[in-house]
Structures are given as C-alpha cells and as structure tokens.
Amino acid sequence: MKLWGGRFAKNTDKLVEDFHSSISFDQRLYRHDIAGSIAHARMLGETGIIEPAEAEAIITGLKELLAEIEAGKIKFAVDAEDIHMNIETLLTTKIGPAGKKLHTARSRNDQVALDTRLFLKDEIRRTQELLLNLLDVLVKLADKHKTTIMPGYTHLQLAQPITLGHHLLAYAEMFRRDFERLEDCYKRTDVMPLGSGALAGTTFPLNRQMVAEELGFAKVSENSMDSVSDRDYLIEFLAAASLIMMHLSRFCEEIILWASQEFAFVDIDDAYSTGSSIMPQKKNPDVAELIRGKTGRVYGNLMSLLTVMKGLPMTYNKDMQEDKEALFDSIDTVQKCLLTFTPMLESIVFRQEKMYEAAKKGFSNATDLADYLVRKGLSFRDAHHVVGSLVRYCISQGKALEDLSLEEFRKGCLVIQEDSCLFIQDDVYEALKLENVVGRRQTYGGTAPEQVAQAVERMETYIEERKKKLEE
Template sequence: MQALLRKTIKSLSPFHFSAAVILFKRFYFLPATTLLGVCLQVTKLWGGRFQKDTAGLVDDFHSSISFDQRLYRYDIRGSQAHARMLARQGIIAPEEAEQIVSGLEEILADIEAGRVQFSVEAEDIHMNIEQLLTRRIGPAGKKLHTARSRNDQVALDVRLYLKDEIDQVTGLLEQLQKTLLDLAEEHLDTVMPGYTHLQRAQPVTLAHHFMAYVQMFARDVERLRDCRRRTDVLPLGAGALAGTTFPVDPAYVAEQLGFAAVAENSLDAVSDRDFMVEFVAAAALIMVHLSRFCEEIILWSSAEFAFVELDDAFSTGSSMMPQKKNPDVAELSRGKAGRVFGHLMGLLTMLKGLPLAYNKDMQEDKEALFDTVDTVKKCLTVFTPMVATMKIRRENMARAARGGFTNATDLADYLVGRGVPFREAHAMVGRLVYYCLEQGKSLEELTLDEFRQFAPAVGDDVYRAIDIRQCVAKRRVLGGPAPEAVREAIARARERLQNQ
C-alpha cells in the first residue's frame, strides 16, 4: 500500500496531493502518522542531478533522522526566523513568509503531538520538515531554502540546541552546589580524616571535604559559561561555504533567535565544531569530578570505612546475596564517565583531518554530542538527591580521624613553636610514631616522660596541641578546614551562586 501511495504521490501537484490525502484517509482509513510518513518518502530535495534512486543501503547509512530529529524545534525556529528575514529583505513575498511561518507552527504542533512519522529517505530533520512543509502549503514551501544550505542550517540548529542544554546542565550543577553547601553547613564540626595516597594524613571536616567539590563544580560552571559564549554565534548566512548572492540580513536573524554575534567567515561558520568539542571537554571534566566523588562514596559506604549509608531509594540489592546493599548509582555514574571521554576523543579524531569546509564526516558529531548531554544530565539528576539523602556516620568518621596518627604534623608544628628546627622536629615525631606502633599506643596516650625520651622540648600543653578538634580548629587560613574558615567559604560560594 505505501509503495502504491508513493508512486501515485510523485506525480501530483500540491493541490491534487491534498485531495489525494483526503481520499486515501476516507476510503482506506489510514492513520495520520502513516500518511505523513508516506508524504515524506517521496523525493529527495537534491535529486535533480541524479538519474536513479539511491540504494536502500545507502539511504540507511546516509540518514541521520534517527538521531537528529531531536533538533526539530530548533530547526523550525531557525526556519521561521529565516523566512521572516527573506520577506523583510524583499527576497520572498510577505504573504509567502506568513504561509511558511504558520505552516511550520502547525508542523511543530503535529510533531509534539506524535502525528509525524519521519522518513529515512528524507535523510535528516531539515529535509523531513521542508518536504512536509511543501506538501502542506504548496509552492511557498519551496522558497524557504532560498539563500541557505543545510550546512549553515545544521550549524544553526546545533548551536541553538547546545545553548539551551548548556543552560540546563549549568542549572543542575548549581543545584548540586547548593545541596553540598547545605550539607557543609550541617557538618562544620564533623571531623574526619583527610587522605593522601588513600592513607590517613591529617584531620579535616566533612564540610571542608564537601567544599572541595563545590569548588570543582564551580569551575565546571565557569567552563560551560565560557563555552556558551563561543556557541552564541549565528552561522546562518554562510550558505554551503561561500555565503550567498542574495541580500540577506544575518544580524536580523541573530536578533530574532537571540544570538550575541554573527559568524565573520563563511568557511569557518559551516566547518567549525570547536564549540561542540569545548562542551564535551567541559562535560568530561564534570564526569571526572562526579566519578571521583562517586569513588569516595563507594569507599565510604563499605563496611571497611562505614562513613556513610546510602538511602534505600538510591541503592540496589543482589539477586543472590540477601544481605547486600550496593551503591549502584555511584558505580554507574563512575562508569558512565568513560563514554563521555570516548565521545571527546571521537570528536577530536573526526575533526583532525578534515579540509575546509563541510564534510559528511561531520554528521558524526551529533550522536557524540547528544549522548554526552544525556549522560551528564542523567548523572547530575540522580547524583544530587543521592548525596542529599545519605546518612553520615559522624562517630565512625571521628574515630578514623583519631587513628592513623593524623595529628603527627601538628606535633611537629608544636615542637617548631618551641624552638626546634622543623627537620629535627619531623625526625623526632617520626621516631615517636614508630615507638607508638611498637607499644600499640596513639600519640595522645603517651606520657610526658615518653614524649620527652624523643622530644625533650615537649611541655604539658602538648595534649591540647594534638587534640584532633584543635588540629582542625587551628587551620584558619583561607581555604583551610577550620569551621570559621569553612563558614566563610560557604558564604562566598552562596554569594557567587546568587550573582550568577
């Protein structure tokens, strides 16, 4: 039936086409999606030079509609702005522009209502929409593509899409920062061990630890905002590569679509994908930061650490072992970082050997970009409530901070304060630690006589100097873990978020 429809439709004028659709629908009871799908499977807009149909295998291989259909809203917005500009410049009649704009509005409504079936034969979202428009409004639809190419059209669509997605990812990052700031305020006095080489090093607070990630995600936001500035450039008007002979007004189109600038070189406008690479690179760093955080949460939720317990709503179990509570959300986020890194390498490799201007290789950019956007958004969306709902085991953290001689550096600093050169103080404390290991004691458990065997300068105030909470409280420098320093850092971070 569809083959018969296609054969018949090819010979029809737009007027007779409309009548045929009504007849087929009435007598064959075909659903709207089938009719619209058949409408789009008729002719290729570039087919004039060709004498035979494209092989079916090539249609499938060549087509991008399976993934670029998500650009439909941006393609329609861009086409409406382009039509208005063509009319304003006297290139098409105002009534033709009105037909195009209203026809595209109807198509947008049909797509969003699920009444359009896109066609592989029409290749991409641009040609699908244009063919549907022409079938719907007649000859005026054929004038829409005047003074543009699919090369500058797709560049426009992707830039519009990415600006919106950057704003959404930025919003998710800001929400995560706010969640971490709330947690930091709650845990200003929650002492835990800081680590180097995954060995206990010095005491910090959980608030200080959370604030480290606030800084990372703040840099991610800065990178995204910077990337958005370079994405916010209108390429429409560049044509296929050499502009157009028509008196177009790109500045007017940019004003309609909210672009801050217009591309200054037509070759670069259609071949530039730097903004995509920048976004995926920024996304890769977001995933690095999420993955590092997830690694810590996975460790912290293990019985060996027992620093946190994840909420049941953000954990899973085992099909075999009934006792298990697995941090799958954190593990999946950690694992998904790899696919974003792969997309970055894929984009760089795809671009590195391309001569100017457009090449079909560049169709490979969109799946990498779309999957990166989807992956980052999904991870951020689930990560934030997972962190917000996890239970903090304060006592276990404090107990770990008191072990591992995390106050050894403070003892060395104490000796320096009593006139001992740092290198000598370092050696004295090293010998004290070795002695403690042999005796099964902590530094706090040593007597004054034991201290003085290795460090004669020790006074009876040493116990206050090496108290874990005092070790943290004394580090009041900018960026330090002392509660007052962290409280100031939280205030600065909140002010930054408020002013963005």
C-alpha cells in the same frame, strides 16, 4: 524525488539511503530547526528576497508543523534523510509551492550549524541549572558538617584530620569550575552561522543581524568557511562534560569506599541502592558505580569527535554527521547523572562517630606535634625527625601520640637534642586534640570550622548570583 535529485539519473540504493539518513537521531533538533527556519523566512520576507505573503505562509505553516510534531501527529521519513529536509518536505506538502522558497539563500551546511548551536545553548543552560542544584546541596551539607571531623588522606593513607564540610566544599569548587567552563563554552556557541551558505556566503542581500537578534544570538559569524566546517564549540562542550563526569566519578568513588564495611562512613539511602540476586545481605552502591562507569562513554564521545575532525579538509564533509550522536549521548548522560547524583547525595547519612574514630587513628595529629615543637624553638626538620621517632615508638608500643607520658615525649626529643627537653609541657596534649588540630587551620581556604563557614557564605552568594543570571 529527492530535493537535491535533479542531478541524478538513478535512485539512491536502499542500503545507502538507510546508511546515509540521520533522521533517526537528528529529529530531536526539530524545535531548533523550525525556529531557525521561521527567523530565516521572516528575514527573506523583510528584505524582499521572497514576497512577504509567502514568508507569512511559510511561518504559519512552520508553526502548525511544530504543534503537530509536539502532538505526535508527524512521522518523519527516512528517505528525506535529515530533520532539515523532513521539515521542508512536510512544509511544502502543507502550504504548497511557497514552501519550496524557504531554502532560498541557505544550505544544509549552515542550517545544521545553526541548529546545533541553538540546541547546545539550551542544553548548556540546562546543565548549568543542574550544577547549581548540586552546589546547593553541597553547600547545605558543608554548613551542616562544618565541625564534623573526619580523616583526610593522601595516597589513600590517613594524613591529617579535616572537617567533612571542608571535604564537601572541595567538590563544590570543582563543580563551580565546571559551571564556569560551560559559561565560557556558551560564549563561543552563541554565534549565528546562518547566511554562510554552503561555504562561500550567498548572492542574496541577507540581513544576518536580524536573524541573530530574533534567535537570541550575541553575534554573527565572521567567516563563512569557518562557520560551516568547524565543530570546536561541540568539542569544547564535550571536554567540559568530560570534566564534569570526572568530578562526579571521583566523588562516587569516595562514596563507594565510604559505604564499605571497612570505612562505614556513610549509609546510602535505600532508594539509591540495590541488592544482590544471590546474597540477601547485600546493599550495593549501584548508582554511584554506574555514574563512575558512564564517565567512560563521555570520554569516548569526546575522543570520537576529536578523531572525526582531526583530518578534515575545508569545508563541510559528511563525516561531520557523526557529531550529533556523540553530542546527544553526552548531554543525556551528564544530565541524567547530575539528576540522579544530587538527590542521592542529599539523602546520604554521614556516620560522624565513625569518621571521628577513624581520624584518631594513623597518627593524623603528627604534623601538629611537629608544629608544637617548632613553636617551642626546634627547626621544623629536627621536629619532623623527633616526631617520626616517636611515631615509630608508638607503633612498637601500640599507643597513640596522645597516650604518651611527658617523660616519653621528652625522651623522644633527645634523639636530636642531648640536653633537657623540658620545654615539652602539659600543653602538648591540648595541641594534639583533634578539635584543636582542625581548629588551628585558620588560613584562608583551610579546614577550620570558621573558615568553612566563611567559604559556605561565599559559595551561597555565588550560587544566588548565578541563579539570577540564568533567569535573566
């Protein structure tokens, strides 16, 4: 008989039983369900709602059940519907009538809210650890390549030379914000809902604070209806997960481009590449491509749960059972992607010579020529016009800016100044050297090697502080 079957004269249809059941996926909440039940039982005994001996029997039985589940000795039943009723049924079979008292003063509505919050808190911390591991790798690579020159792009067109270290630290900033978004999400997840009952609270004199303290929650929920009816903490996590995947996908897109023969900036380790079934020469960046592709499923999970929740009346509705598969899949996807991407990145070989040669093309030092003319007294708008005409001239002659003679530079200057342009001297060639172009970007947060070194130090401190905090 169903635990809730007293009202019903007929058995549930077999098709409905299968359709209705969630044990196939929510069984992964068993640790959190048992932890919540132990805390609830202890509180029931302490407050005298049930006999202390009964509470102890329940706690002992739950601990035994946990050990049996972990040992693979328990098979969950579809007809018990979900993890909550499976645990309660197994407990009652194990310890007898006392097991039936466990559900006193609680509902599956506040129970599932508790379980998902406990579960998500653990997974947020795990995801943060993986992000810190990735940040570690990025910072080490940035420090190693703080003087490695490569082309920077806008519109995927060569724009200005930068350092590879600076480029890598751009992603470090993205993943730092992802870490901090999870920190914010954790605060809103760290709220204990048990005691809210089905929606209106309970008539029993619960000590909700005691349960919160045992389970490690920062606070208890303020409104029983809100506690059981919203899943915004899950949606917030899925949004943060989507942003993590977006940043991973952007990084993977660049790695895929850089690994192509046309760029040839990187060599992806064989351990993170695959071949072709027909073309023997192929080395495909499948790991990066898969991460890029898996981004879509995490976006889809976010949209799925937003759509589930958008029209629900207060309070709990069965639609909300759809939250778990979206949550579980996103957690698994994000964590697997981080676990795979981090060692792939760490093992990549950056072809510094190729990057340097690419940075010399496309007139990436043109802005610095304009800045040189400004320092010699021209307005920036006039300097921009002069350099544009010189670039056009170089294209027609098959030359780079640094290949021009002083006479050619001065002739180009005459397009805006009819008198002599003798202020263009030999120092123009020093101004156009890529090392100097990069080295002059000394503004805070710029690409100059000194600025990259300082940014590395700041990020190292940040990572160390966050690691210590997670260990507390």
